[in-house]
Amino acid sequence: MQIAGLQKLTLLDYPGHVACTVFTPGCNFRCPFCHNAPLVLPERLGCDTTEEEVLSFLKKRVGVLDGVAITGGEPLLHRDIGAFLEKVRALGFKVKLDTNGSFPDHLISLVRSGLVDRVAMDIKNAPALYGRTVGIESFDLAPVERSKDFLLSGEVEYEFRTTVVRGLHTAESLIGAAKWIEGAKEYYLQQFKDSGDIIALEGLGAFGEKEMHELADAVRPIIPSVEVRGV
Numbered sequence: 068m069q070i071a072g073l074q075k076l077t078l079l080d081y082p083g084h085v086a087c088t089v090f091t092p093g094c095n096f097r098c099p100f101c102h103n104a105p106l107v108l109p110e111r112l113g114c115d116t117t118e119e120e121v122l123s124f125l126k127k128r129v130g131v132l133d134g135v136a137i138t139g140g141e142p143l144l145h146r147d148i149g150a151f152l153e154k155v156r157a158l159g160f161k162v163k164l165d166t167n168g169s170f171p172d173h174l175i176s177l178v179r180s181g182l183v184d185r186v187a188m189d190i191k192n193a194p195a196l197y198g199r200t201v202g203i204e205s206f207d208l209a210p211v212e213r214s215k216d217f218l219l220s221g222e223v224e225y226e227f228r229t230t231v232v233r234g235l236h237t238a239e240s241l242i243g244a245a246k247w248i249e250g251a252k253e254y255y256l257q258q259f260k261d262s263g264d265i266i267a268l269e270g271l272g273a274f275g276e277k278e279m280h281e282l283a284d285a286v287r288p289i290i291p292s293v294e295v296r297g298v
Contacts, residue, residue: 068118068147068148068150068151069091069092069093069145070089070091070092070117070118070121071090071106071116071139072089072115072116073087073088073090073116073120073121074088074090075124076132077136080136080163081133081134081161081163082185084133084134084161084163085131085132085133086133086134086136086163087124087128087132087136088135088136088137088138089121089135089136089137089138090103090106090139090140091106091137091138091139091140091141091142091144091145091148092106092139092140093139093140093141093144093145094106094141094144094167095167095169096169096191096201096202096203097202098191098200098201098202099202099235099265100230100232100259102260102261102262102265103139103262104262106140107140118151122155122158125155125158125160126158129158129160133160133161134163135155135160135161135163136163136164136165137152137162137164139165141166141167141169141170143164143166143169143170143173143174146173148173149176149177149180149182156181161184161185162182162183162184163183163186163187164177164183164185164186164187165187165188166187166188166189166214167188167189167191167201167211168188168211168214168215169210169211169214170210171210171211171213171214171217174186174214175217178217178222183223184223184224185223185225185226186223186225186226187227187228188214188215188218188226188227188228189227189228189230190215190227190228190229190244190254191229192229192235192236192240192243192244193239193240193241193242193243193244194208194243194247195243196240196243197211199235200235215227215247215248219248219250219251225252225253226253226254226255227248227251227254228254228255228257228296229244229255229256229257230257230258230259231256231259231274231282232259232271232272232273233271233272233274234271235271236274236282238285241256241282242285242289244286245286245289245290246289248290249289249290251290251292252292253292253294254290254293254294255293255294255295255296256282256283256286256293256294256296257295257296257297258273258274258279258295258296258297258298259271259272259273259274260273260297261273276298280295280298283295
């Protein structure tokens with residue numbers, strides 16, 4: 068499997084676990100606020116870490132790390148990810164998968180094969196604003212809807228999360244997103260961060276800490292468990 072990078076230690080990417088993070092290249096979305104632009108845009112891709120190197124590292128961390136967080140880009144673009152996860156599981160590690168939700172069949176198959184312990188799915192915005200938010204005006208929301216419904220069914224531990232961006236999100240749009248995932252056990256509003264390598268930053272920005280908490284308060288009547296991250 069193509070791998071674009073490895074973060075050898077994280078206490079944040081897999082809640083409650085000491086883990087490492089594996090980055091996969093490529094994404095089918097073009098979210099203008101994406102902070103991982105080098106992983107998303109084909110002309111910027113660089114895959115300088117091999118699968119063998121990652122597995123060799125993991126073998127040395129058995130008993131030290133609890134799990135592996137798989138992120139991107141969009142990891143489910145890679146049809147061979149299942150074979151990689153089988154090798155990770157064979158070493159005894161838990162697996163957390165990040166996804167934009169646009170490949171429900173692949174997601175469901177991995178979960179039902181016992182290869183994924185936790186899923187973090189991005190909820191980009193209220194349904195009516197999805198196309199603009201993901202940078203694809205004609206975007207078909209149906210696959211994301213299927214992934215969302217699958218996670219809400221409770222077959223696997225999950226979280227939903229929205230990166231909140233001034234210029235794309237409002238209290239009203241976040242309320243719309245919350246209604247779309249009503250019943251979610253975990254929902255996080257993440258403060259936008261300018262990594263310095265954003266796909267299309269013009270007109271976009273971050274909400275302040277106080278504003279982020281006000282937005283969470285607006286959502287809380289629908290999803291009481293909503294929390295703010297990154298402030």
